[in-house]
Amino acid sequence: MKEFDRRKLLRRVLGGLLLAALFSIAPPADAERIKDIAMVEGVRANQLVGYGLVVGLDGTGDQTSQTPFTVQSIRNMLQQFGVTVPPNVNPQLRNVAAVTISAELHPFARPGQSIDITVSSIGNAKSLRGGTLLMAPLRGADGNVYAIAQGSLIVSGFGVEGADGSRISVNTTATGRIPNGATVERAVPSAFTLDEYIRLNLHAPDFTTAQRVAQAINAMFGDVAAAQDAAQIAVRAPIDASQRVAFVSMLENIEVAPASAPARVVVNSRTGTVVIGADVRVMPAAVAHGSLTVTIKERIGVSQPNPFGQGNTAIVPDSSLGIEQQQARMFMFEQGTKLEDIVRAINDIGAAPGDLVAILEALRQAGSLRAELIVI
Secondary structure, eight states, rough: OHHHHHHHHHHHHHHHHHHHHTTTSOOOOOOOOOOHHEEETTTOOOOEEEEEEEEEEEEEEOTTTTTTHHHHHHHEEEEEEEEOOOTTOOOOOOOOOEEHHHHEEEETTTOOOOEEEEEESSOOOOOOOOOEEEEEEEEEESSSSEEEEEEBOOOEEEHHHTTTTTTESSSSEEEEEEEEEEOOOOOOOTTTSSSSSSEEESSSSHHHHHHHHHHHHHHSSSOOEEEEESSSEEEEEOOSSHHHHHHHHHTTTTTEEOOOOEEEEEEETTTTTEETTTTTTESSSSEEEEOOOEEEEEEEEOOOTTTTTTTOEEEEEEEEEEEEEOOEEEEEOOOOOOHHHHHHHHHTTOHHHHHHHHHHHHHHHHHEEEEEEEOO
């Protein structure tokens, strides 16, 4: 970028501060900050994973006869300290558990900073309560070590077991956390200052929202932003690191009114939960809903022979069959019926969640439901 362009952009940034202060006095009622609806591309967390040993358990560790990898890990660790276990010796340790370690390396983490870790048993350990994680490396997807983990576990679960095999547990005791349990050893390379453009990715892709974000940015800084598609907006930003940080700080606090969500009806078929969007409409339709209940009862009778008779006692089944059909109620949806009208009409007939799903599916098949029906 030329020196003239940099100075021009810097003046726009400084002028944007004044505009931001003015806009903050009376923001739109339905506006949201850009930082709440979008994220800067490349500024994300990275997942780390590792393998280690938890020691110091009170007899609740792995049964090493069933988890040979735990014994192998112990042998390798002891060998590093100059202790050699004879090949014909198979340690039966109940106070050790093999675990996996997971962590999230936040953006721009620097060496020396601490991050939280989660420790989970991968063997048959009953509980990790009271255990200590030995030093273990945490690796990224590229195989490099980015952090070192170690510390005492905090286990929120609770479990007791009786001599007869009965057991009561609350949550799980095979997983624990160590706050600040890992130290960052390597920073993740970042391309934050390498590109001339900053790219904003919307959490919920929408062409209208993307266009409004670009217009709001251009209204403050001039012609620096353009929507690339429904999910991304490219913004020209200063290359200098300090100026770019100040620019993004102002950028993410700009308030934009997102576009309304598409008309959708979301149905959870397992729990019966139905969520209807506010923009759902129906075309004229008449709905009749009723149910048929069939009840079958089985009774067992006993047939006794007469006194001094030659017959035998016999079991006689007695079945009764009943059919009950509830009165079907019909209701009509007018043109452009809104959400509250749909819910009120269906509630008036006492429909259960399963019935509501059937009604909505029938409306969609009839072409009267002006919404996307999503079943999860």
